[in-house]
Amino acid sequence: MKPLTKKAKIAITWTILMTVIGTAVLHQWQFFAMGLASIALLLIANHYDLLKDPEDKK
Numbered sequence: 001m002k003p004l005t006k007k008a009k010i011a012i013t014w015t016i017l018m019t020v021i022g023t024a025v026l027h028q029w030q031f032f033a034m035g036l037a038s039i040a041l042l043l044i045a046n047h048y049d050l051l052k053d054p055e056d057k058k
Contacts, residue, residue: 001047008046015039 004012019035022028045051 001043002049004046005051008042008051011051012039012042015042 015035015038019032019038022035023032042051
């Protein structure tokens, strides 16, 4: 697995936060499953360099 870019870290952190809060408030496991699917898609996008940030270039 490739290291996470800055943009990927922010997106995944935000998704985790919203998944936890949404599941706790709404008490619906479907929301939790959707959050996990979103995180998986973000990790795949990061692997294929779809979340590149111009500031990440060295």
